[in-house]
Amino acid sequence: EDQVTQSPEALRLQEGESSSLNCSYTVSGLRGLFWYRQDPGKGPEFLFTLYSAGEEKEKERLKATLTKKESFLHITAPKPEDSATYLCAAFNQAGTALIFGKGTTLSVSS
Amino acid sequence: DAMVIQNPRYQVTQFGKPVTLSCSQTLNHNVMYWYQQKSSQAPKLLFHYYDKDFNNEADTPDNFQSRRPNTSFCFLDIRSPGLGDAAMYLCAISPDRGNQPQHFGDGTRLSIL
Numbered sequence: 501e502d503q504v505t506q507s508p509e510a511l512r513l514q515e516g517e518s519s520s521l522n523c524s525y526t527v528s529g530l531r532g533l534f535w536y537r538q539d540p541g542k543g544p545e546f547l548f549t550l551y552s553a554g555e556e557k558e559k560e561r562l563k564a565t566l567t568k569k570e571s572f573l574h575i576t577a578p579k580p581e582d583s584a585t586y587l588c589a590a591f592n593q594a595g596t597a598l599i600f601g602k603g604t605t606l607s608v609s610s
Numbered sequence: 611d612a613m614v615i616q617n618p619r620y621q622v623t624q625f626g627k628p629v630t631l632s633c634s635q636t637l638n639h640n641v642m643y644w645y646q647q648k649s650s651q652a653p654k655l656l657f658h659y660y661d662k663d664f665n666n667e668a669d670t671p672d673n674f675q676s677r678r679p680n681t682s683f684c685f686l687d688i689r690s691p692g693l694g695d696a697a698m699y700l701c702a703i704s705p706d707r708g709n710q711p712q713h714f715g716d717g718t719r720l721s722i723l
């Protein structure tokens with residue numbers, strides 16, 4: 501069964517304290533790995549798409565990487581406004597459904 | 611400007627009373643999706659439209675229906691809401707199926723009395 505698992509469930513950081521979020525996946529024939537940010541009471545906001553192992557994407561303090569089994573979202577010198585739930589998702593082999601992980605809730609304090 | 615607009619943002623209905631949620635898009639994308647997201651859980655796909663072609667997920671209850679009268683609008687109908695249907699309902703769009711990123715609206719929070 502296709503599955504996406506994120507860890508940790510929650511992460512508390514001090515401002516400026518860099519860390520990484522993990523997304524492991526078991527999806528046959530991965531057709532894309534997606535990262536989203538979700539603020540409370542809002543819909544997910546698209547961040548990155550990764551298509552093949554070794555690929556990396558960057559946006560401001562965020563960098564996403566992909567291996568054959570997992571993806572990492574690296575957060576460098578986070579700020580309080582980076583506090584949110586970060587969701588990872590992968591397309592199933594048929595390409596008809598996004599399979600989401602439960603997310604990592606990040607809290608950054610000043 | 612928002613690409614996906616969901617109305618209302620908050621909806622309260624009574625147990626068993628039919629309710630309709632609305633989604634519109636400004637990009638004329640082919641695909642529109644409906645997800646259900648319960649508290650602290652992952653979004654779960656209910657169904658999607660590829661143009662006019664309706665695709666239901668195998669485990670979506672019959673209580674949930676959808677209509678897409680034109681490219682811009684899509685509706686989620688819950689025929690007889692139960693307490694377990696209280697959730698955030700998210701609409702998303704993408705230009706095509708496959709490996710295209712989906713863009714989400716801000717959702718409708720549904721409460722059942």
